[in-house]
Amino acid sequence: MGRIITLLALTSLLLVGCNKKRFAHDDMDVDAALLDEPFPNEVTVAQQKDQLLKDGFEIFDYVDEATGDTIIMQKYFMAFLKKGPNRDQPKAEADSLQALHMAHLGRMYELGYADLSGPFDDESDISGITVYNVPTLKIADSLANMDPMVKAGRLVIEIHPWWAGKGYPLR
Incomplete structure (x- = not known):
């Protein structure tokens, strides 16, 4: 009833x-x-700013002259996934680590900690990136180092703070 x-x-x-x-x-x-x-x-801009600050994010805002819109800039953390020193695992183990790596990145996205991840398509030492949407470098570093590929030494992490407009989509 x-x-x-x-x-x-x-x-x-x-x-x-x-x-x-x-x-x-x-x-x-x-x-x-x-x-x-x-x-x-x-959510209004003021409410969004208040919530971001309450959650510990670093932000600033400006008014776009063309539209009159208030743009909130937020500090994200871009993790560069670089080739690590331990890359000699047998193929089966490397394949298993890759599957665990993908599961880790998927989980980071599902939990809202990462907004963007992907590999590079060249032969450089940088294999890919993940953009972490967390308030501090310490949190981003901790999450990135939980990656099974990093734990196994196949990848190492290099993180840089990165400012981007809140809510802008890729195009």
């Missing part, structure tokens, strides 16, 4: 929420107050 009441309440909220006009169109009357209201899950 409780589940049915909860389902009915959620359905009612959904229907009421869908009736709100959120966009201005030429053929619609839109209440001006709704245009100033953030979407239910939208």
Whole structure:
């Protein structure tokens, strides 16, 4: 019975929420107050800045002259995965380490600690990168050194702080 009441309440909220006009169109009357209201899950710039600072991130912001938007710059940590001194494992062991390495990187992404990872496509000593979205170098270093490839000595880590606009997608 409780589940049915909860389902009915959620359905009612959904229907009421869908009736709100959120966009201005030429053929619609839109209440001006709704245009100033953030979407239910939208976070204001001030709220985002407060949360980032509360979580220990280093940030600064500026206003984009072209758009008037406030851009939040956040310090990330770019880990360069470089070829390590111990690369003579048998193929089966190297393959197993690679699978564990990929699982580690996937877990870092799933947990929100890493935003971007990938290999380089050349023969340099730098095999790939991971961009860590954590508040400190110490945390990024600790997470990067948990990688099974690093523990086995096939890779070594070199980390650099890196500033990027919060929320910008790759293109």
